[in-house]
Amino acid sequence: MSRYGLDDGCPTLPFLDQPGVCNRCGTRLTGRRTQWCSSACESVLRENHDWNLARRAARKRDGNKCVRCGHTGIPRVFVGHVDAPPEIRTPAWSSRNSREWGLEVNHITPREGRGYGWGCAHHLDGLETLCKPCHRDETNNQAAERRSRQQREAG
Numbered sequence: 001m002s003r004y005g006l007d008d009g010c011p012t013l014p015f016l017d018q019p020g021v022c023n024r025c026g027t028r029l030t031g032r033r034t035q036w037c038s039s040a041c042e043s044v045l046r047e048n049h050d051w052n053l054a055r056r057a058a059r060k061r062d063g064n065k066c067v068r069c070g071h072t073g074i075p076r077v078f079v080g081h082v083d084a085p086p087e088i089r090t091p092a093w094s095s096r097n098s099r100e101w102g103l104e105v106n107h108i109t110p111r112e113g114r115g116y117g118w119g120c121a122h123h124l125d126g127l128e129t130l131c132k133p134c135h136r137d138e139t140n141n142q143a144a145e146r147r148s149r150q151q152r153e154a155g
């Protein structure tokens with residue numbers, strides 16, 4: 001375990017163990033800066049290790065769309081037989097509907113029990129934005145893979 005509670009050799013901060021340079025980009029630091037050259041580099045630490053920030057950053061990177069099917073997570077409404085722009089709000093968009101359809105962020109590599117706490121399980125590279133139906137499919141696939149792996153290991 002290295003500084004900031006990260007895995008050794010965390011690839012998002014290649015200069016973590018080098019003194020006098022930015023942990024992220026390796027720029028030589030001057031004055032009162034001791035760890036980061038900029039707030040942009042510092043936010044890389046949080047956006048790859050804090051689950052709440054990481055999932056927000058993943059959605060932004062993916063354009064707030066499901067990477068599998070392109071769904072925006074907003075139920076489509078039809079007004080006068082025209083596919084209305086998403087800004088139009090109707091009573092049909094109850095909060096229950098938006099929860100059903102809202103986007104979720106999936107760990108491409110299963111967390112394998114590492115939970116949602118701070119750490120290297122949430123690197124942006126390993127996250128993808130999915131709509132609920134696609135996320136459900138993916139979770140089922142991961143569970144099936146885990147089962148067949150356990151069977152192989154057992155037999």
Ligand SMILES: [Zn+2]
Binds near residue numbers: 025026027036
């Ligand atoms: Zn930097």
Ligand SMILES: [Zn+2]
Binds near residue numbers: 067069070130131132
């Ligand atoms: Zn989808």
Ligand SMILES: [Zn+2]
Binds near residue numbers: 006007010011048119
């Ligand atoms: Zn990391």
